Amino acid sequence: MTPALQVGLALFCLGLATVLLRGRLLAMLLGLELMIAGVTVILTYQAGIFGDPGGLAAVVLVIAVAAAEAVVGLCLILRLHHGGRSGESGSLAELRE
Amino acid sequence: MREMAFYLAGAGAVFFSALMLFQPGLYAAAACLLAALLQAAVLLYLAGSPLVSFLQVVICSGGVMALVVVAVMSTGRDDDRAGGPAKRVGEEVVEGRQTEDHAMWAVFAASRPVAAGTVLLLGVEVLLACLAGGSPGVVGGTGSLDSRLGAVLFGPYAVATEAVALLLFLAALALVSGPERGAK
Numbered sequence: 001m002t003p004a005l006q007v008g009l010a011l012f013c014l015g016l017a018t019v020l021l022r023g024r025l026l027a028m029l030l031g032l033e034l035m036i037a038g039v040t041v042i043l044t045y046q047a048g049i050f051g052d053p054g055g056l057a058a059v060v061l062v063i064a065v066a067a068a069e070a071v072v073g074l075c076l077i078l079r080l081h082h083g084g085r086s087g088e089s090g091s092l093a094e095l096r097e
Numbered sequence: 098m099r100e101m102a103f104y105l106a107g108a109g110a111v112f113f114s115a116l117m118l119f120q121p122g123l124y125a126a127a128a129c130l131l132a133a134l135l136q137a138a139v140l141l142y143l144a145g146s147p148l149v150s151f152l153q154v155v156i157c158s159g160g161v162m163a164l165v166v167v168a169v170m171s172t173g174r175d176d177d178r179a180g181g182p183a184k185r186v187g188e189e190v191v192e193g194r195q196t197e198d199h200a201m202w203a204v205f206a207a208s209r210p211v212a213a214g215t216v217l218l219l220g221v222e223v224l225l226a227c228l229a230g231g232s233p234g235v236v237g238g239t240g241s242l243d244s245r246l247g248a249v250l251f252g253p254y255a256v257a258t259e260a261v262a263l264l265l266f267l268a269a270l271a272l273v274s275g276p277e278r279g280a281k
Binding site: 055 | 100103104110111114115117118123126127130133134139140141144145146148149152153156157160161164165167169171172188227231242243245248249250253254257258261262264266267269271272
């Protein structure tokens, strides 16, 4: 396994651990960003290895989707906060109360 | 020389990511994530794609982190009641144990050393990359692909590009519509 794959995999696993182990929604969002960074590193390295610009196109699209996901996630968190609800994921057991 | 910078950036990214996991406060966690994303941007640059590295710095390390900090300021709580990995959401936690765990994980909470370490590490990596000279495109790579990226994005991937552009537009609409309006 190449060093770039190891780093990408480590970033993904640490991000996954953050999502699974942290309670606050904002902290979980940070973990998601880390997972996306790991995927980006692996995709870019593989695109360089195979000389495929399609891999880089996928990376650009993934970064754009990550930005959109962060914006929507933060909007939802702020909406929950303004609605007087907790930012803990455990308190969001129902879609509608 | 360039390989050394690559290994240094990889080690830094993993270190700051692991540090982020143990931060009880959201500001410190965001600082660690920022450091990890900057190290990942160095990795992308050294892997042969300066354009993607630039996008990573501008979008992820810049825009998204600014949004996260604004969200933390808006919610008004920096401390993480869930503490470190020892506690899970939904578990009944005794108050005394919570304080004890919080103090234990607070040992790792250090925003200023993280910022100083990030700047130092970035300086060393840039210095190594400059000493190596040449164009980026490194460590097993076949050189820069950035010049062919535009043709691919608006060629075979045109539909996906348009879909992502629409997604970004909808996300901007969600941001403009405002969280307060939905709460009311």
